[in-house]
Amino acid sequence: MLNAIYYYFTQGKYAGELTSDMTEIEQQIKQAVTILKNGGVVAYPTDTVYGLGACMTDINAVDRIFQVKGRPKGMALPVLLADLKQIEEIVTDFTPAAKRLAEEFFPGALTIILPKNISVPDIITGGGKTIAFRIPNHPVPLALVKGLGKPIVGTSANLSGHPSVLTAAEVREQIGDKIDLVIDGGRCPGGIESTVIDLSGEKPIIRRQGAISIEKLIKILPDIITV
Numbered sequence: 001m002l003n004a005i006y007y008y009f010t011q012g013k014y015a016g017e018l019t020s021d022m023t024e025i026e027q028q029i030k031q032a033v034t035i036l037k038n039g040g041v042v043a044y045p046t047d048t049v050y051g052l053g054a055c056m057t058d059i060n061a062v063d064r065i066f067q068v069k070g071r072p073k074g075m076a077l078p079v080l081l082a083d084l085k086q087i088e089e090i091v092t093d094f095t096p097a098a099k100r101l102a103e104e105f106f107p108g109a110l111t112i113i114l115p116k117n118i119s120v121p122d123i124i125t126g127g128g129k130t131i132a133f134r135i136p137n138h139p140v141p142l143a144l145v146k147g148l149g150k151p152i153v154g155t156s157a158n159l160s161g162h163p164s165v166l167t168a169a170e171v172r173e174q175i176g177d178k179i180d181l182v183i184d185g186g187r188c189p190g191g192i193e194s195t196v197i198d199l200s201g202e203k204p205i206i207r208r209q210g211a212i213s214i215e216k217l218i219k220i221l222p223d224i225i226t227v
Contacts, residue, residue, distance in 0.1 A: 028183045033147035035180045041065060043157040043171045044144060045185030047137040048109050048193050048211055049164040050171050052157040055150055062123050065153050068178045071160045076125045078111055078132040080154035082145035090131050092117045098199050100220050107137040109190060109211035113198040130200045140185050166191055
């Protein structure tokens with residue numbers, strides 16, 4: 001995974017985006033994994049905006065996410081995964097429609113909602129019966145999930161009601177004194193939050209319009225409803 005990080009920032013699509021050298025980013029990732037394993041909270045770059053993360057199954061750490069953001073407890077939190085296998089671990093049924101979307105848009109800026117299984121703590125879902133998840137197209141969160149061995153919270157690293165943040169400096173300005181580490185991966189290349197599609201009911205519903213256009217989704221699922 002660290003080799004993927006090196007390629008991403010030196011040879012790949014976003015070459016030149018990194019603000020620090022590879023040794024430093026590797027050290028930050030290793031430090032972040034240790035923090036996550038010990039119940040801490042970290043901010044990290046993604047393919048869309050900076051995210052605020054904790055181990056999905058650590059209830060105290062997840063509770064701290066709500067406190068840091070000033071987010072109401074009843075609001076569900078999305079999670080980030082590293083691969084398709086992890087989807088089976090958090091949902092009751094990885095439906096054919098979800099599989100088609102995942103094959104087309106993962107890794108990428110699409111968040112899918114499906115019924116959760118019992119391994120997902122209620123605090124993540126706001127007491128609801130569904131879980132929102134995606135696989136980001138960025139090596140830093142992927143390395144964090146793989147290093148931790150579990151999904152991480154994938155909410156945006158900003159105060160609730162404030163604009164999403166695209167740089168480590170903006171994270172520090174809003175919440176830097178409330179969390180354990182900010183991984184500086186340069187400016188996020190996307191700048192627009194993920195599109196959220198709800199597949200937990202009879203019809204697919206767009207819950208949030210974002211980086212993946214509705215037109216692209218309709219090509220896969222023609223019966224999509226927007227709200």
